[in-house]
Amino acid sequence: MTSTDRPVSARTTRQRRAVSAALVDITGFCSAQEIHEIVKRRGDAVGLSTVYRTLQAMADADEVDVLRTDEGEALYRRCSSGHHHHLVCRDCGRTVEVEGPTVERWADRVAADHGFADVSHTLEIFGRCESCG
Amino acid sequence: MTSTDRPVSARTTRQRRAVSAALVDITGFCSAQEIHEIVKRRGDAVGLSTVYRTLQAMADADEVDVLRTDEGEALYRRCSSGHHHHLVCRDCGRTVEVEGPTVERWADRVAADHGFADVSHTLEIFGRCESCG
DNA sequence: ATCTTCATGACAACGATTCTCATTCCCGAG
């Protein structure tokens, strides 16, 4: 077994292109169902299941970011590669990607101080942007 | 209307005492259903609905912290008052409350730099603790 | 063009959470 078993396939289909295209249109985080709506509104017919599957695949491939509402709903948004966090307007959803090397180091150090290994973290900032002021 | 309308009542019942008691027993974050189980195991009979209601009320009163699994499930844990974050073992759930004044300032500054007001943030650190190493 | 296989979609199923509403019981007024 020299090759790591690839669970993937990544077959290019009309539906996947439609979801990707819809993601380009949005600026903030959207739920799977909202994205399904957007796809429909663009004139592409894609089943809801497929939207869910596609978004999940993209999330696995780090092509979209996922975050959770207070109510537990998953929100998606296309993202730049690499580790980053988000500054999200809680009114209009406008999102700014931010980086914080200081924070990364702080988190790793805190974890190490307590004997924790294999460290990861989640960090999101919420506020109201100027246009929504 | 001189008095701020208090939506609350906080009537002391056997069930609420049972949930609070169960929360004392646990060290990590537990789901509402797990807490329901713990309450039952302790010999107190409390309906699942009531556990949910009680936990929500306690969360509103900042008596418990809530965080969300990747799968969107809500986890609860009794907490100290004041703003703090968590270092959670992703295997056993053991939790350490941590503070990070630096991070707070960083988040506020980043938000301000982008014109965001009324800022809040979420931050959790995950890892594997020594006992689970 | 053909064939193999992955992808799709309508719908059922699932699981966490919330709602409903008849009943229970906390607690302050009398």
Added chain:
DNA sequence: CTCGGGAATGAGAATCGTTGTCATGAAGAT
């Protein structure tokens, strides 16, 4: 102490996001 009103409870139904099922459709290799 007793009563009465209204909050609290709980069993089960309902909700809602999400995932599973499986027959059909379509990429892409040969």
